[in-house]
Amino acid sequence: MPRLASPRTFLKVFIALLALTALTTGAAFVPLGPFNDAVALLIAASKATLVVLFFMNVRYSSRLTWAFAVAGFCWLAVLLGLSATDFFTRHWIPSPSAFPWR
Amino acid sequence: MSTHPHLHRDDPKDYLHCEYGIRSWLFTTDHKRIAILYLVSITLMFFVGGAFATLVRLELITPQSDLLQPETYNRMFTMHGIVMVWFFLIPSIPAVLGNFLIPMMVGARDLAFPRINLLSWWLFTASGVFVLITIFIGGVDTGWTFYTPFSTFYSNSYAVAAALAIFINGFSTILTGLNFIVTVHTMRAPGMTWLRLPLFVWSNYATAVIMVLATPVLAITLLLVGIERVFRVGIFDPALGGDPILFQHLFWFYSHPAVYIMILPGMGVVSELVTAFSRKRIFGYHFVAFASMAIALFGFLVWGHHLFVSGQSLYAGLVFSLLSYLVAVPSAIKVFNWTATLYKGSVLLATPMLYALAFIGLFTMGGLTGLFVAALGVDVHVHDTYFVVAHFHYIMVGGMVTAYMGGLHFWWPKISGRMYPEGWAKIAAGLIFFGFNLTFFPQFVLGYLGMPRRYATYPPEFQVWNVLSTAGASILAVGYVVPLFYLFWSMRYGKIAPRNPWRASGLEWEEADSPPIKHNFEEVPTVTKEAYHYHEGVRLG
């Protein structure tokens, strides 16, 4: 099994990344409402995945490397997700102290 | 498999005597010598933190503020917290015993990155110097939690200096964790499968995962606090649209898992001690091993229980309260399995075992009162009272410090090559156990009666319990000073330790000398047996 992708693969990945960059900048001008967020983040995530898999050789690495590559993002999801449970439910019970600055 | 022609494995000198001079210590890359460097540094910090605790307890003998001004008192309990948490508890078992033992337990010559290990100690030393400077220029009064906007705008003390010390300290912790993770994954000896690893290694691995994934969030949060304080711009300041509770979320995302950094390694030590002094294989090895990982994982899901009365959403509170109960499951598994290991074992009550038994009892009390404060309703009553103070001291002092003392005695023959004096050690263990309970049990009562934490004064009706607590603290102090003397004494006059004085299992006892040679083993051992292969019924000693 090869340890690295070939320069030809690197070039293909680079072109794909440029295409995705064009796509994400373009999509920002299309009014999709709240889906603009989703599209922008989804494209960012796919670009990151391409970089991780090919440029960072994770495609050719051990399961262990996969695990640690994914772990950081999972833990970040925990930080974002559980913090969000507070900020998105705070106004469910109207109270003057929920967001005092408003 | 290739071997190193340049390694002199027949060199008979142990790691303490293979080189001499101060440079051979300060710039060593030997994990055992670095462990000793950590031992010296954290012992110093322990007594610094202890001095602050002494002043706090002395002030609280009387209801008025007489020994210390309230402002000074605030600085004393803050510095006590900062020094004890980041400069003693977090490095205690991982950086001293973990550093010394993990390579030996997995059958390796050293950690994966010896120079990073040394860097880790130097960063720790640098952060220690910063914290001492902070103390000398006047200290901090924000509490160890640095809550905003007090820490960023109103506090008239040296919050940035202290935050900087902790920021640097964080990198030391991260590098230690990184080293442990890589070592356990890649440096195990032939035959040392994951399920043959001693439970001490499992629990330190779980700790290392927390160190690596939680500490960076503390670093960036303290950086934000520093920026807000220095540049006077709003990040968490409500006057500028910021939300102070967001600071608490970020802080506790680190600091709750950090509580498990301060208990998991202790659990690992106790698993070793209970098996060695019961002459039995641990009951339910798999459960104890995976419980460590479960605690590390669940530990990241519960931080919101520190925010129940801070203005956090009630619904978030419900989620966090429920998740907090999850942690009780793996913790209880461990306590039950240690107890089951004792059952029908040939129990020898040597000093390390006394500490281990004390740990089981005190940790159970600390853990169960943790369930009280994790319950939304009860927490409203006991939040920010001495009940919470007692609860976490039962975990951190009753649990972690007790386990650390037990581990230090257990592996002292391996570390120093000498036996400690058993009689004195038993007296000290007894003093610590008695003094600890007398210090902190009255605080449960005080908290339940409603005495808030972090005040220099209190209503006179609380005085009796406070006097009891201070009396206990003085006994506890003696209990901690006595080992300092006899352990020093034993380095010169103690009985020469054989290779395996406890007839314990584990590569560090069976394959390495006391004290070990520089590269731990004459040759890399091949492991053929499970961990804790004790023959049941054989008496020890």
Next chain:
Amino acid sequence: MVEAEPVGPHHTPLREQFEALGQQREADTLGMWVFLSTEILFFGGVITSYMIYRSLFAPAFHIGSGHLDLVSGTAMTVILLASSFTMALSVHAAEHGLRRRLMLCLALTLVLGLAFLGLKAHEYYHVYQERLVPGSRFHLEGPHAREVQLFMMHYFIMTGMHALHMIIGAGMLIFLITYAARNTYKNYTVEICGLYWHFVDIVWLFLFPLLYLFELRTR
């Protein structure tokens, strides 16, 4: 068990704590990945803070984002992606012992990295001229000025931390180029540094939509 590794002039020598080259390589790679997972959460803390404020103060963050130059943001993204591409080629060249190609690719990576930092500095200067740097000099008309300041604060911290990482990366590249010029480079020193460089790129891949795009252009 770890596989055998070839030994050559550009292969990292075996350090004394390891038994085999394969083991050492696995440890080095894993070490870098564990460090990168730490880095994810380091940036993650401030990204969390940003995301939460963005959801609370969407109109203000819209205004703030409008003050950043989308063209320069897109250009920085393209430059950084190109630098990642040349870095990947450097790793390939180092693995196959192609020294001249290695030097060329590393130099290109460095130039692209510096170009990114140049654009960043230009953008900072632009924000400074518009008096949008948080602090006493901050000046903005309109009802959301306070929260726009919060946006700018996060902009500076996130891109500042990122730029700091880029500077460290550039320093690393200079060392690698020196080693390559002296013909003393080691194949997976290049690879490990490459991992770091790509990671810094990935951080930007998220900062770009978060700061420059994120729902805001369409309002």
